[in-house]
Amino acid sequence: MATERKASVTWQGDLMRGQGTVESVTSGVLGPLEVDWANRAEDAQGKTSPEELIAAAHAACFAMALSNVLAKEGHAPERLETSSTVTFVPGTGITKSALTVKGSVPGLDEDGFRQAAEEAKENCPVSGALKGNVELELDARLA
Amino acid sequence: MPRVERQAEVSWEGNLARGEGRISVPSGVFSGAAYSAATRIAQRPETTSPEELLAAAHAGCFAMSLAGELTRAGTPPERLDVTAQVTLDEVPGQGHLIVRSAISARARVPGADEASFSQVVADADAGCTFSALIRASAEVQVDATLEGGE
Numbered sequence: 245m246a247t248e249r250k251a252s253v254t255w256q257g258d259l260m261r262g263q264g265t266v267e268s269v270t271s272g273v274l275g276p277l278e279v280d281w282a283n284r285a286e287d288a289q290g291k292t293s294p295e296e297l298i299a300a301a302h303a304a305c306f307a308m309a310l311s312n313v314l315a316k317e318g319h320a321p322e323r324l325e326t327s328s329t330v331t332f333v334p335g336t337g338i339t340k341s342a343l344t345v346k347g348s349v350p351g352l353d354e355d356g357f358r359q360a361a362e363e364a365k366e367n368c369p370v371s372g373a374l375k376g377n378v379e380l381e382l383d384a385r386l387a
Numbered sequence: 388m389p390r391v392e393r394q395a396e397v398s399w400e401g402n403l404a405r406g407e408g409r410i411s412v413p414s415g416v417f418s419g420a421a422y423s424a425a426t427r428i429a430q431r432p433e434t435t436s437p438e439e440l441l442a443a444a445h446a447g448c449f450a451m452s453l454a455g456e457l458t459r460a461g462t463p464p465e466r467l468d469v470t471a472q473v474t475l476d477e478v479p480g481q482g483h484l485i486v487r488s489a490i491s492a493r494a495r496v497p498g499a500d501e502a503s504f505s506q507v508v509a510d511a512d513a514g515c516t517f518s519a520l521i522r523a524s525a526e527v528q529v530d531a532t533l534e535g536g537e
Contacts, residue, residue, distance in 0.1 A: 246476040246486070247428045249436055251443035253470070258463040259455035266443045271432045274439070277416050279447045285391055292416045293393055294448040294517055300395035301440035304410050304422055307399035308437075315402035324399040332391045337516035339390070369475055370437050373485040376523040 253279070266292075285334045295330045295338065302328040302341050302370045309368035313360045314349060322348040323387070341374060342381040349386065358384045410435070428475070438473045438485065445488050445517050446471035452515035453492060453531075456507045462499040467492060485525050490518075492531040504533045 248270075255264040259281050266277040283291035307326040314321050324347045331340040345361055352360075361384035365371055371380060399408040403424050411418040420435050427436040450469040457464045474487040490512075496504065508531040512518050518527050 245428075246474050247430075247436075247438065248472050248474050249432075249439035249442050250470060250472045251439060251446045252468070253443075253446040253450045255450040255454050255467040255469065256465065257454070258458040259451055260458075262454050262463075264447060264450050264454075264467075266447060269435065269439050269443055271426075271435050271439055273420060273433070273435050274417055274443065277443070279451070281451060283414075284451070288393065288414050290414055290416070292412060292414045294444040294451075295391065295393035296395060296412050296414055297440045297444035297447065298517070299393050300397075300410050300412050301437040301444065303395045303397040304408060304440070305437035307397045307408050308403060308406075308422075308424060308427070311399055311401065311406050312403035315404075320402040321406075322400065325396070326399065327394055327396045329392050329394040332393065332516065334389075334391070338520055367482060369483045369485050370441065373441070373521045373524050377520050 284332070295332045298338070299328040299330040299341070302330070302343065302374070305368040305370035306343050306345070306364055310345060310347070310361055310364035313364050314347075314352070317356075317360065319349050319352045319356070319360075322350065324348075325387070338378055340379040340381065342383070344383045346385055346387045352386070354386055357386050410440075438475050441485070442471040442473040442488070445473065445490065445515075445521075448517040449490050449492065449511065449515045449529075452518075453494065453508065453511040456511045456514060457494070457496055457499065460499075460503060460507050462496050462503075465495045465497060467494050485521065487526040487528065488518075488521060489528040490530065492529070493534055494531065495534045499533060501533060504531070
């Protein structure tokens with residue numbers, strides 16, 4: 245069955261000096277979150293940005309997918325620490341998401357872990373949505 | 388323009404079905420936000436999910452893009468209300484995919500007329516980096532209304 249998630253944003257003013265707010269999301273756990281152009285395209289000074297939210301979505305999706313790949317192979321992880329770094333080039337767009345993972349996985353060697361991580365990187369739904377337009381990198385190590 | 392990098396970190400414990408993860412972002416606007424497989428697909432979720440974060444990213448991106456295009460057209464907005472709804476679905480033979488993001492926008496724009504607004508919305512969609520990104524693999528719908536349009 246399809247799952248839908250919604251987020252609502254208000255924006256006031258022009259792009260350069262205006263200000264936006266992620267007012268609410270389906271789960272209710274996030275928001276209000278302020279966004280503006282300076283924090284997005286220059287230094288992040290305590291405000292989130294679309295790219296930070298995409299990074300959070302990708303790191304979260306990748307961790308789940310990897311837990312599934314590992315468990316199917318009989319190596320359910322004790323702990324996975326993932327990150328995504330999303331690169332945004334103003335005027336060009338989002339060019340890269342670099343994934344990292346450190347895993348505590350009893351009974352699995354580095355090669356096996358890297359293969360599982362590669363499979364998760366290829367198949368998690370957020371990778372699927374980004375793939376084709378964006379370079380996906382992966383650095384996977386056992387803890 | 389310089390490139391900008393934004394990072395986020397997740398810790399996950401356990402397998403997919405019974406495990407749980409926590410999401411943190413460097414801006415600090417949320418930290419340790421919990422999520423799990425069960426709540427990701429729940430009809431009344433009580434935790435966030437990758438799709439919810441993408442919806443927030445898309446709505447934020449589109450709002451900025453529309454503000455930029457309206458300003459470029461000489462009619463900066465007073466207020467934009469933008470909603471994004473992201474759909475995750477199981478596609479036969481392909482597993483779970485993000486199949487659609489539907490944008491709904493209401494705009495209060497002094498001096499704008501319907502004809503020019505339609506063009507500006509199309510430009511905003513084309514210029515929204517996240518719309519461009521996911522259009523390769525998912526459907527992007529945009530429904531925009533000019534409030535008090537002339």
